[in-house]
Amino acid sequence: MPRLKLVVAYEGTDFAGWQFQPEQRTVQGELERALSSICGRDVRVHGAGRTDAGVHALGQVAHCDVPERRAGVDWPRALSSMLPDDLAVLAAEPAAQDFHARKHALSKTYVYSLAVERRYDLPQRRRFAWATGPLDKTAMKRAAAHLVGRRDFAGFMNLGTPVNSTVRALELAEGRAGTFPGEVDWVFKADGFLKQMVRNMVGLLAEVGRGKLDPDRVPQVLALADRDKAPYATAPAHGLCLAEVAYPERT
Secondary structure, eight states, rough: OOEEEEEEOOOGGGOOSOOTTTTTTOOOHHHHHHHHHHSSSSEEEEOOOOOOOTOOOEEEEEEEOOOOGGTTTHHHHHHTTOOOTTTEEEEEEEOOOOOOTTTTTTEEEEEEEEEOOSOOOOOOGGTEEEEEEOOOOOHHHHHHHHOOOOEGGGGOOOOSSOOOOEEEEEEEEEEEEEESEEEEEEEEEESSTTTTHHHHHHHHHHHHHTTTSSSHHHHHHHOOOOGHHHHHSSOOGGGGGEEEEEEEOOO
């Protein structure tokens, strides 16, 4: 059967995360329901990552197999009337038969939005940015520099799916002017992320930005390799967005 590569976007507010769960509204579940209806058979969708409840995406990638007779369907258009308003397939293209959205990903980029000014925010933005108030950007930048590189991020992983290794290569951890007034976007790019790793890094950076944690203590936090001993809370899910998943040129 032909394999498709899908680029998916969603607002995570009303989803119980990506992964299918019985009796729960999930991104995977909604996609499989719509695809199965069009194909006339069960279709399983495999995502590049399992975003948590409340986490958003503009560049999630998934793959699925469809019947040969449906290979030529304009999938974004066909699915647009079947998917809820908070979920969309932005693009669909044929993929190699052995392509795997998760296993073949070279890197993932997440963006976490912080509302750092004490001002009125449009109600709709409150679903997409963590309102922290003023933060020390210079101190946060110094702290983030300690995170970049190939590190053991065991101390930044919450309990969840077992992994073979907690070592990840973090290529980028950078604060940038947000798209919306009064916001700062923190961009994280790595070869992979552990469960809630980005939210934990943002939680640490927020503590630094509030002056409650010395930025040069970050190496000690990394060395502890123990989430229970880490001096920060996990940042809320709603500020996080999966922005992009990168692959080799031929997929």
